[in-house]
Amino acid sequence: MYDVIIIGAGPGGIFSAYEFATKRPDLKIAIFETGSPLEQRKCPIDGKMVKSCIRCKTCAIMSGFGGAGAFSDGKYNITNDFGGTLHEYIGKEKALELMEYVDKINTENGGENTKLYSTAGSQFKKICMQNRLTLLDASVRHLGTDINYVVLENLYRKISGNKNIQFFFNTPVRFLEVIESGYRVHYGDAFQDCKKCIISVGRSGSKWMEKICDDLDIHTKSNRVDIGVRVELPAVIFSHLTDQLYESKILYRTKKFEDRVRTFCMNPNGIVVNENTNGIVTVNGHSFEGEEMKTENTNFALLVSKHFSEPFEDSNGYGESIAMLSNMLGGGVIVQRFGDLERGRRSNKKRLEESTVRPTLQATPGDLSLVLPKRILDGIIEMIYALDKIAPGTANDDTLLYGVEVKFYNMEVELDENLETKHKGLYVIGDGSGVTHSLSHASASGVYVAQKIMDEI
Ligand SMILES: Cc1cc2nc3c(=O)[nH]c(=O)nc-3n(C[C@H](O)[C@H](O)[C@H](O)COP(=O)(O)OP(=O)(O)OC[C@H]3O[C@@H](n4cnc5c(N)ncnc54)[C@H](O)[C@@H]3O)c2cc1C
Numbered sequence: 095m096y097d098v099i100i101i102g103a104g105p106g107g108i109f110s111a112y113e114f115a116t117k118r119p120d121l122k123i124a125i126f127e128t129g130s131p132l133e134q135r136k137c138p139i140d141g142k143m144v145k146s147c148i149r150c151k152t153c154a155i156m157s158g159f160g161g162a163g164a165f166s167d168g169k170y171n172i173t174n175d176f177g178g179t180l181h182e183y184i185g186k187e188k189a190l191e192l193m194e195y196v197d198k199i200n201t202e203n204g205g206e207n208t209k210l211y212s213t214a215g216s217q218f219k220k221i222c223m224q225n226r227l228t229l230l231d232a233s234v235r236h237l238g239t240d241i242n243y244v245v246l247e248n249l250y251r252k253i254s255g256n257k258n259i260q261f262f263f264n265t266p267v268r269f270l271e272v273i274e275s276g277y278r279v280h281y282g283d284a285f286q287d288c289k290k291c292i293i294s295v296g297r298s299g300s301k302w303m304e305k306i307c308d309d310l311d312i313h314t315k316s317n318r319v320d321i322g323v324r325v326e327l328p329a330v331i332f333s334h335l336t337d338q339l340y341e342s343k344i345l346y347r348t349k350k351f352e353d354r355v356r357t358f359c360m361n362p363n364g365i366v367v368n369e370n371t372n373g374i375v376t377v378n379g380h381s382f383e384g385e386e387m388k389t390e391n392t393n394f395a396l397l398v399s400k401h402f403s404e405p406f407e408d409s410n411g412y413g414e415s416i417a418m419l420s421n422m423l424g425g426g427v428i429v430q431r432f433g434d435l436e437r438g439r440r441s442n443k444k445r446l447e448e449s450t451v452r453p454t455l456q457a458t459p460g461d462l463s464l465v466l467p468k469r470i471l472d473g474i475i476e477m478i479y480a481l482d483k484i485a486p487g488t489a490n491d492d493t494l495l496y497g498v499e500v501k502f503y504n505m506e507v508e509l510d511e512n513l514e515t516k517h518k519g520l521y522v523i524g525d526g527s528g529v530t531h532s533l534s535h536a537s538a539s540g541v542y543v544a545q546k547i548m549d550e551i
Contacts, residue, residue, distance in 0.1 A: 096124045097551055099279050099288035101267045103127040104161020105533050106294035106524025109196060109540030112249055115256045118548050123259045124286055126279065128266040128298075129158025132246055135165075139368070145456060146368065146375070146426045152264075153370045156298040159263070160246045162525075163533045167361055167380050168242030169341055170197060170534040173232035176343055177532030180539055183511055192538035197235050203252075204244040210235050211340040218335060218484070222344060225483040230343040239382050270306055276519055290519040290547050294540065295526040297371065300410065300504045303526050312515050313508040314528075319413035320501035321470055322355070322397035323462060324377045325478070326494040327451060329363050329392040331487040336362035336392060346477040351469060355477040358395040358501070363388035366455035366496055368427060374417045375426045377455070377496040389454050395499045396477055398470045413500040420465045420498050424458035427498075428465065432478065433491025435462060435471075449492040462497045504528040512546050513539060521547075 098114065100107045103125050114121050129135060135158040138144045156162045172193040174181040181189040201208070212233040213219070222229040237245060253259055262281065271278040276289040295303055307314045335342050341360040348355060364381025379393040402409050420428045431449055434441040440461035446453065463471060474495075482489035506528030507515065513529070514521050521543045523529075524536035 095275065096286060096288040097121040098123045098290045098292060098547060099277065099286060100125045100292045100294060101279070102161065102294035102296060102299060102524070102526065103159045103261070104294060104296045104524060104536065105163050106296070106526070106530070106536040106540040107292065108160070108246075108249055108253070109199070109537040110292050110294070110523070110544040111253045111259060112199065113541050113544035114548070115253045115259055119256050119258060121258060121551065124262060124288070125259070126262045126265050126267045126281060127157070127159060128152055129154065129264070131261070131263050132159040132164060132243070132250060134158070135160070141456070147370050149370060149373045153298065155370065156296070159250055161296050162298065164243070164246060165239055165380065166242065166533065167239055167359070167364065168237030168245075168533070169359070170200065170235040170237065171232045171341070171532060172197060172234070172534060173230070175230045175232060178530035178535035180530055180535045183509065183513060183529060184542055188542070189535070189538060192541050193534045195541060196534060196537040200235065200237065200245050203248040205235065205237050205241055208235060208237050208241055209340070211338070213339055213342070216339060218339065218342065221484050226346060226480055227484065228345040230345065232343060234341050236340050238384070239380050240384050240387065269309060272310065272517055289551070291521070292543055293520070293522045293526060294524040297502055297504060297525050299526050300502065301372065303507070303522070304505055307505070307507060310515070310517060312517070314505040316402065316407040316409055316505060318399050318401045318503055319409040320358070320397040320399050321413055321416055321466070322395055322474055322499050323466070324366055324379055324393055324395050324496040324499045326366055326391050326393040326454065326496065327488060327490070329390055332360075332362065332392045332485050335485060336360065344481070346480050348473045348476045350472060350476065353398055353469065353473045355396055355398050355473045358397050360392065360394035362392045363390070364393055365389055366393050366453070368455065371502060372414070374414050375421055376417050376498060376500045377427045378499065391451065391454055393454070396474045397499065397501060398473050410502045413502055416465060416467070417498050417500050423464060424460045427455065427457040427496050428460035428462060429453055429455070429457035429494055429496050430460060430462045431491060432489065432493040432495060435495060436475070438463070449494070451492045451494050453494055455496060457496055462495060465497055501531070503531060513543050
């Protein structure tokens with residue numbers, strides 16, 4: 095009988111485990127993870143033999159120690175303005191306090207020389223306001239993909255150094271059973287029992303999470319999906335913003351429909367990457383802290399949120415269908431020059447080769463207007479012109495748009511202020527709960543629940 099079983103070793107699960115390992119090393123803990131240990135996570139795309147996603151059964155980018163965040167840019171945003179709604183459950187002050195605590199752990203474990211950026215006092219707030227744009231408040235610790243990896247290695251060493259903590263890698267949990275003394279966690283043909291169970295399965299575990307909620311009669315509600323493109327342009331065009339803020343979260347309200355379009359996940363001097371969610375290839379971005387890994391481009395997403403009302407509930411299914419269209423037409427991600435989109439023609443190899451912006455992701459030149467719904471595309475085009483006013487050059491013909499970028503959100507699981515389900519001792523944290531959508535919020539939720547459990551045991 096374990097005291098606690100954690101399902102999923104992404105940031106949520108890791109920060110719970112770290113809290114137990116450092117504060118209550120006497121507790122017997124097991125961590126189940128579908129993917130591999132950090133050093134064994136390897137995406138087969140090498141640019142030579144394997145050029146694009148081959149849809150592995152377990153995606154090495156999304157699964158394994160470190161979760162979806164392991165090869166991410168490691169941007170820990172300390173804010174209640176975006177990244178999740180943790181503050182609605184635990185209060186704004188507590189949420190910020192925990193995000194700062196997570197930042198302290200990261201800087202004590204390899205991130206000490208990384209920079210903390212802040213929007214406080216930035217002159218860009220006014221410039222944005224003058225152009226129908228809103229700059230959201232945040233502090234952001236940019237670890238970078240390389241330092242993020244080092245921090246994860248150090249956290250793993252500390253957690254696994256505790257003899258009472260056992261990792262089960264390459265071991266997806268099949269289902270959970272409520273038993274008298276707690277929970278029975280089934281995997282392969284075996285099971286383990288625990289008093290308390292923390293589920294932290296992230297986005298890759300969204301379908302599994304829905305099934306568990308069905309099995310255990312836990313109420314869920316449908317969430318939103320964000321759809322858009324990843325923009326790539328020369329880094330100098332955004333350097334005045336990225337040098338000061340690193341990542342700027344900017345909102346735009348469209349003139350035509352009053353829809354909200356926002357920037358998301360800005361990667362100065364970064365690269366555009368494929369992302370595989372449940373076999374569907376979408377686009378994302380990274381950047382590195384080390385100078386030698388930097389590119390001459392900056393990338394960021396422009397996303398439009400879609401919320402659905404009755405009778406439609408499958409917001410993720412809607413996003414998947416749009417992503418599937420790009421996969422159908424382009425065999426994966428499609429790339430298009432902004433100038434070609436504006437002229438109503440597809441991009442092709444020749445036009446891309448003549449372009450001044452060198453793509454950092456090998457994607458299929460095509461036509462995004464055949465993929466994205468008109469209203470979404472109109473909003474994105476409007477925002478590109480609005481951004482052009484604060485960062486002239488954004489609306490250049492050679493700016494590249496990759497599609498589609500989809501942010502899938504998990505169904506929101508019904509939880510109380512302890513992030514506990516209606517079953518006592520069963521907690522759901524991180525992106526799998528639908529409450530968080532970011533490294534900092536997911537990690538903070540992990541610390542929070544570990545502390546709640548330690549208060550009880
Ligand atoms: C390319 C990329 C870049 C990103 N960049 C940033 C960024 O810079 N800043 C930011 O804030 N956010 C970023 N994100 C989002 C961030 O990674 C997530 O918000 C964060 O990882 C969520 O943490 P989590 O622990 O809730 O879930 P995850 O990190 O998704 O981890 C869940 C883990 O659970 C495992 N799992 C799932 N089902 C099971 C099961 N049945 N049994 C056992 N294990 C299971 C999975 O294999 C996975 O390892 C990025 C995401 C991607 C993909």
